[in-house]
Amino acid sequence: xxxxxxxxxxxxxxxxxxxxxxxxxxxxxxxxxxxxxxxxxxxxxxxxxxxxxxxxxxxxxxxxxxxxxxxxxxxxxxxxxxxxxxxxxxxxxxxxxxxxxxxxxxxxxxxxxxxxxxxxxxxxxxxxxxxxxxxxxxxxxxxxxxxxxxxxxxxxxxxxxxxxxxxxxxxxxxxxxxxxxxxxxxxxxxxxxxxxxx
Amino acid sequence: xxxxxxxxxxxxxxxxxxxxxxxxxxxxxxxxxxxxxxxxxxxxxxxxxxxxxxxxxxxxxxxxxxxxxxxxxxxxxxxxxxxxxxxxxxxxxxxxxxxxxx
Numbered sequence: 001x002x003x004x005x006x007x008x009x010x011x012x013x014x015x016x017x018x019x020x021x022x023x024x025x026x027x028x029x030x031x032x033x034x035x036x037x038x039x040x041x042x043x044x045x046x047x048x049x050x051x052x053x054x055x056x057x058x059x060x061x062x063x064x065x066x067x068x069x070x071x072x073x074x075x076x077x078x079x080x081x082x083x084x085x086x087x088x089x090x091x092x093x094x095x096x097x098x099x100x101x102x103x104x105x106x107x108x109x110x111x112x113x114x115x116x117x118x119x120x121x122x123x124x125x126x127x128x129x130x131x132x133x134x135x136x137x138x139x140x141x142x143x144x145x146x147x148x149x150x151x152x153x154x155x156x157x158x159x160x161x162x163x164x165x166x167x168x169x170x171x172x173x174x175x176x177x178x179x180x181x182x183x184x185x186x187x188x189x190x191x192x193x194x195x196x197x198x
Numbered sequence: 199x200x201x202x203x204x205x206x207x208x209x210x211x212x213x214x215x216x217x218x219x220x221x222x223x224x225x226x227x228x229x230x231x232x233x234x235x236x237x238x239x240x241x242x243x244x245x246x247x248x249x250x251x252x253x254x255x256x257x258x259x260x261x262x263x264x265x266x267x268x269x270x271x272x273x274x275x276x277x278x279x280x281x282x283x284x285x286x287x288x289x290x291x292x293x294x295x296x297x298x299x300x
Binding site: 061062075076077079133134140147148149150155 | 206207208210211213214259260261262263
């Protein structure tokens with residue numbers, strides 16, 4: 001019997017760009033599989049679900065609300081994306097189902113929909129600016145900012161983890177396009193060097 | 199490129215949006231009672247004002263919500279943003295009527 005194998009869309013590839021190998025300007029890497037749950041609910045229902053997940057929902061617009069196990073990105077007035085490192089979504093879905101009793105709520109496991117690309121390094125904002133129409137100035141998009149937007153011709157979900165660290169969630173069929181777009185933009189900051197991952 | 203103030207996301211680039219055409223067009227209550235010409239008028243005929251224009255926009259690559267927007271078609275200036283189902287701001291509506299805009 002063969003076991004099912006969970007492959008991420010980009011095979012966990014990673015690459016750095018820079019003029020000096022010791023101090024790369026940009027690092028691109030695919031993140032491993034994780035829980036991603038799309039949540040649609042009213043603000044009141046979201047508050048109850050937040051209690052069950054240890055999150056202070058609904059939270060401010062276009063910001064991440066960070067809990068101990070789960071991060072919730074508020075993407076719309078009644079829309080959140082829940083992220084967690086553990087690849088099994090069932091505990092989260094069960095917690096939502098318990099808290100949403102009687103409410104009008106949709107929670108969908110989107111774990112296999114996305115490829116997750118991490119863009120980091122001093123030139124990361126400039127690499128993204130090559131194809132993203134957002135104002136990436138920290139005054140407009142400080143760390144914790146999260147929104148759906150565009151990169152080149154494909155839709156992405158942008159989550160700013162730190163001043164120079166970004167998480168991109170892209171539909172898996174667009175993952176290759178998105179990766180190559182980032183690689184092309186990063187060439188400006190040096191030659192690519194593959195990274196061996198531990 | 200317009201910079202469109204989305205009610206939820208704030209000012210964003212036009213390429214993130216889809217324009218849904220003219221706003222405030224009501225489906226006739228009793229379509230069977232209409233002549234073909236009147237039905238065609240409802241389906242196809244739209245205003246093309248030089249001045250205030252009320253239109254629907256969808257933030258497709260953002261919060262994925264619809265909203266209404268009043269735009270001056272002369273300079274592409276955005277005059278107001280208001281919720282779906284709401285009436286346009288009274289001042290702008292009067293201005294549009296005085297000028298004969300739709």
